[in-house]
Amino acid sequence: MNRIKSFFQDVYKNRVWLLxxxxxxxxxxxxxxxxxxxxxxxxKNFRYDPNGFFASILNSEWVGFENFxxxxxxxxxxxxxxxxxxxxxxxxxxxxxxAVFVAIVLNELANKxxxxxxxxxxxxxxxxxxxxVSYFVFTFLSVDRGLLNNILLWFGVEDPxxxxxxxKYWPFIIVLTSxxxxxxxxxxxxxxxxxxxxxxxxxxxxxxxANKWQQIRNITIPMIxxxxxxxxxxxxxxxxxxxxxLFFQVPRDSGPLYSVTNVIDTYVYRGITTMGDISMSTAAGxxxxxxxxxxxMLTNYLVQKVDKEYALF
Amino acid sequence: MWQITMITNQNSSQPTPLPLNKGNAQxxxxxxxxxxxxxxxxxxxxxxxxxxxxxxxxxxxFSIMCIFPFLYVIVISLTDxxxxxxxxxxxxxxIWSFEAYRYLWQMxxxxxxxxxxxxxxxxxxxLVSVIMISLYAYAISRKQFKYRGxxxxxxFFTMLFSGGLVPFYIVATQFLHLRNSIWALILxxxxxxxxxxxxxTFFQRxxxxxxxxxxxxxxxxxLRIFVKIVVxxxxxxxxxxxxFSTLGYWNDWFNALLFIDxxxxxxxxxxxxxxxxxxxxxxxxxxxxxxxxxxxxAVPQDAAKMAMVVISTLPIAIAYPFFQKYFVNGLTIGxxxx
Numbered sequence: 001m002n003r004i005k006s007f008f009q010d011v012y013k014n015r016v017w018l019l020x021x022x023x024x025x026x027x028x029x030x031x032x033x034x035x036x037x038x039x040x041x042x043x044k045n046f047r048y049d050p051n052g053f054f055a056s057i058l059n060s061e062w063v064g065f066e067n068f069x070x071x072x073x074x075x076x077x078x079x080x081x082x083x084x085x086x087x088x089x090x091x092x093x094x095x096x097x098x099a100v101f102v103a104i105v106l107n108e109l110a111n112k113x114x115x116x117x118x119x120x121x122x123x124x125x126x127x128x129x130x131x132x133v134s135y136f137v138f139t140f141l142s143v144d145r146g147l148l149n150n151i152l153l154w155f156g157v158e159d160p161x162x163x164x165x166x167x168k169y170w171p172f173i174i175v176l177t178s179x180x181x182x183x184x185x186x187x188x189x190x191x192x193x194x195x196x197x198x199x200x201x202x203x204x205x206x207x208x209x210a211n212k213w214q215q216i217r218n219i220t221i222p223m224i225x226x227x228x229x230x231x232x233x234x235x236x237x238x239x240x241x242x243x244x245x246l247f248f249q250v251p252r253d254s255g256p257l258y259s260v261t262n263v264i265d266t267y268v269y270r271g272i273t274t275m276g277d278i279s280m281s282t283a284a285g286x287x288x289x290x291x292x293x294x295x296x297m298l299t300n301y302l303v304q305k306v307d308k309e310y311a312l313f
Numbered sequence: 314m315w316q317i318t319m320i321t322n323q324n325s326s327q328p329t330p331l332p333l334n335k336g337n338a339q340x341x342x343x344x345x346x347x348x349x350x351x352x353x354x355x356x357x358x359x360x361x362x363x364x365x366x367x368x369x370x371x372x373x374x375f376s377i378m379c380i381f382p383f384l385y386v387i388v389i390s391l392t393d394x395x396x397x398x399x400x401x402x403x404x405x406x407x408i409w410s411f412e413a414y415r416y417l418w419q420m421x422x423x424x425x426x427x428x429x430x431x432x433x434x435x436x437x438x439x440l441v442s443v444i445m446i447s448l449y450a451y452a453i454s455r456k457q458f459k460y461r462g463x464x465x466x467x468x469f470f471t472m473l474f475s476g477g478l479v480p481f482y483i484v485a486t487q488f489l490h491l492r493n494s495i496w497a498l499i500l501x502x503x504x505x506x507x508x509x510x511x512x513x514t515f516f517q518r519x520x521x522x523x524x525x526x527x528x529x530x531x532x533x534x535x536l537r538i539f540v541k542i543v544v545x546x547x548x549x550x551x552x553x554x555x556x557f558s559t560l561g562y563w564n565d566w567f568n569a570l571l572f573i574d575x576x577x578x579x580x581x582x583x584x585x586x587x588x589x590x591x592x593x594x595x596x597x598x599x600x601x602x603x604x605x606x607x608x609x610x611a612v613p614q615d616a617a618k619m620a621m622v623v624i625s626t627l628p629i630a631i632a633y634p635f636f637q638k639y640f641v642n643g644l645t646i647g648x649x650x651x
Contacts, residue, residue, distance in 0.1 A: 010459055016535040017458035024449035025464065027504045030489065031481065032471040038480025053488035105368050110359045114369060120637055121376030124383075127629050129564035131585050135622045136382035139389060145401035145615065147385070180379065192645040202358065212360060244567065249586075268478050278479060285477025293474045313469070 042067055042283040060279075067283035076267060080284075084263040088239040090175055091182075096232060098179060099186035104220055106187065107194045108212070119191075122184030130245025137177060137250050164254045171260055177250055178243070189231070190224060197223045226307060233303050237296035240288050241265065264288045383630065390414070390620035397615050413616035417624070423576065423584070424624075431581040434498045435562040442503040442558045447551060449504075450512035451543060456522075465513070472506045482571060497572035498580060502561055508554050515550035516543070553643030556636055563629065581625045588621050 011018065038053075044060040071077050102122065109115040125133070140147045141163035149160040163169060201219045210218070242263035251261040264284060271281025304311040360368060389402050393410035400407065417424060449468070453461040475481075481501075491497035520543050528538045544551065569583035579587065 014457075014459050017452040017455065018460070019536075020448040020452040020539075021464050023445045024504055024509070025467070027445065027500070028467055028471060030484065031501060031504070032475065033467075034484045034488065035476030035480035036474065037476070038484055039476050041480060041483070048487075053484060056483070056487060102372075105360075105372065108358050108360045109368060109372070110361065110365045111369075114373075118372045118376045119641075120634065121379045123637060123641070124379050124630075124633060127560060127564075127633060128383075128626060129566060129582050131566050131582050132622055132626050135585075135618065136386065139382065139385055139402050139619070142402070145397060147402055147404075150401050150403075183375075184379065188641055188644050212364070265478070272479055272482060278483070282477060282479040285479050289475055289477050296473050 039282060039286045039289075041279055042286045044279060046278040046282070063279075067279045068287070071280055071283050071287070076262070077284075079259060080262050080264045080267045083260065084242045084265075085239055087171075087174060087178075087242065087263065088235070091178055092232060092235045092239070094175065094179060095182060095186055095235075096228065098183050100190055100221075100224070100228065102183055102187040103190035103194055104216055106191055107220075108216075119184065119187075122187070124184070125181040126185040128181070130243075130249040133177065133181060133245075134249040134252060137173070138252070141173070164252060165256045167257050167260045170251065170257050174246065174250065174261065178246055181246075190227065193224045193227050194220055226309075229306055230303060233299045233306075237299040238292065239295060240292040244269065383626065386619045386622050390616050390623050392616055394614070394616055402615075410616070413620040416617050417620050426577055427579055427581045427584040430495070430498075430578060431563060434495065434565075434580060435559055438499040438502060438562040439555050439558045441499060442505075442508075443551060443555050445504055446508050446512055446554055447544075447547070448539075450509045451516050451539060453509075454513045454516035454520075465510075468506045468509045485572065492572050493575045493578060494572075495578060498562075498565065498568050498578075501568050502558070502565060508557065512547075512550055512554060516547060519550065520546050549642075552639060556639055556643060560629075585621055585625050588618055 038057065040057060041060065043062060043064060044057070045063050045066075046060045047056065049055040049059050106115045106119055109118075128136075138146070143149065143160050143162050143164070146163070148163070152161065161169075163173075197220065201223075202215055205215050205219060242265045244265045247261050247263045247266050248269065251257045254261075265288075268281045268285045268288070271277055271284065275281075300311055300313060359365075385402070385404070388404065388406065389397070390413050391409050391411065392403065392406035393408035394412060396403075396406050396408045396410075449464070452458050453465045453468070455461065458464075485491045485497065485501070489500075491500070524542060524546075525538055528542055533541070564582060565580070566582035566586055569578075569580050570586070573579055573583065
């Protein structure tokens with residue numbers, strides 16, 4: 001009894017703070033925690049009930065792991081997992097190399113004004129939506145009017161390539177587009193870290209006669225290694241979620257390309273729109289969330305081993 | 314960061330000791346110009362000669378490539394449709410034409426409607442999310458709040474685990490009945506655990522407890538303190554969140570894809586997605602109306618699409634040089650961790 005009383009006293013004492021977090025908490029409950037509860041649909045055969053959300057969930061029949069069994073029996077489960085993981089791995093490796101390279105060079109360029117102009121240019125694509133980017137890509141890849149086929153024609157290639165029907169080119173196109181859009185953004189954090197390195201290190205190195213390359217290899221890169229490690233491990237933790245816009249807008253939802261452009265996120269989306277299999281889509285989404293969660297926990301554990309300072313929690 | 318790049322301006326490998334620009338002029342103030350040898354000691358960064366040239370060419374080319382597609386789309390939108398049909402998308406078209414924009418002018422009701430929706434959603438959404446995020450983040454940044462650990466955790470946990478798209482969709486449509494409501498474009502993007510944690514760190518760093526303490530002694534209520542003291546002190550952080558959120562709302566098409574199918578609620582980005590169908594729809598209509606075939610081909614389909622891309626991207630492109638600096642600074646205002 002006393003405990004309850006002191007709890008209410010505490011709540012009363014903290015009422016201003018509680019009032020401040022109230023709107024946010026309601027949002028979190030509605031848009032994050034209620035959907036988490038809704039994942040039970042993955043273990044049910046979902047049926048819409050006219051009496052609303054809770055009735056739909058409660059009145060759907062339990063089927064246990066049937067949806068998961070069904071999902072993993074299809075070829076799709078393998079394809080979407082492979083695509084999601086492989087693309088993300090390539091993004092992590094290529095993205096890291098490019099971002100660090102760009103950051104180092106921007107810092108080393110003699111003319112700082114030009115350096116700033118380059119950064120402005122490279123960051124621009126980050127602010128465009130994937131819808132706009134998909135049109136940009138289309139101006140290059142359109143079969144009859146695109147720049148690429150025009151250039152090929154100029155080089156004497158008579159048969160225009162039907163880019164949106166040829167799956168074999170798309171791994172490159174996807175990676176290229178993703179890097180084009182993301183490099184400027186990716187390099188910002190590294191550039192900030194590099195700019196923050198104490199100038200004395202470089203001066204000492206120069207007095208010892210170290211050349212530029214030696215300075216970069218022995219000062220700049222070691223100094224930003226902790227940051228590289230933490231950001232990379234965080235990215236590894238997100239390896240199971242793909243950028244929906246990139247894989248949905250840029251290939252223009254072209255069927256022949258699904259084998260190389262379908263990722264877990266697009267699969268789940270198509271599940272509710274075209275296939276209409278709510279329960280199996282939920283199962284695919286839950287599969288993604290659980291593996292993603294496990295990966296974040298694992299990577300955080302690894303970060304803790306490397307350096308406690310950088311662990312997320 | 315920009316200040317620091319200013320300082321590294323000394324790197325310029327130009328042999329001339331004369332102050333050429335503002336940056337150099339500042340150096341002159343910082344370090345009296347004694348000897349070029351001494352000056353060199355203070356310039357740890359700066360490629361010289363050939364490598365510098367190569368890198369400038371490489372980076373110049375890539376920067377142009379980043380802007381190029383936008384310029385290319387502008388050129389296409391200004392190309393005559395028959396020229397497009399004959400020559401494809403050219404960098405310098407044979408015949409220029411404003412036909413596409415004239416054509417879009419005919420569709421201006423729908424376009425203006427979409428523009429209005431996007432602007433309303435962006436303004437309202439940014440307002441709602443800045444208020445919600447900052448209140449939440451401020452509360453969990455204060456040691457006086459007994460339950461701050463719990464509320465930090467429930468926000469943080471959403472970064473680690475989510476219910477996935479389908480349950481979210483069902484909650485939004487079946488429970489909250491957001492389908493074809495403007496709130497479907499605003500609410501889903503209103504909160505973001507990542508921004509909450511950034512703001513929490515920012516409040517911890519930029520709002521000293523001593524100031525709040527003296528205000529409390531003067532008898533000010535916590536809400537009053539928040540509005541009168543905390544907000545003015547945290548403007549840079551709040552501006553950053555507002556900027557992130559504005560861009561997020563402006564570029565959002567996903568929520569419209571999920572929840573909106575009534576044309577008067579379609580935002581700009583989503584309109585852009587559908588423009589192919591819209592132009593096709595207009596074509597079909599004129600076909601049914603028995604309009605001549607050559608008139609049909611005169612409808613500037615491709616150019617109109619690209620013109621549409623241009624007018625929906627233009628606001629961002631124009632504002633970009635002004636907000637870019639704040640964006641870059643904002644990204645580095647504080648780690649997520651305490």
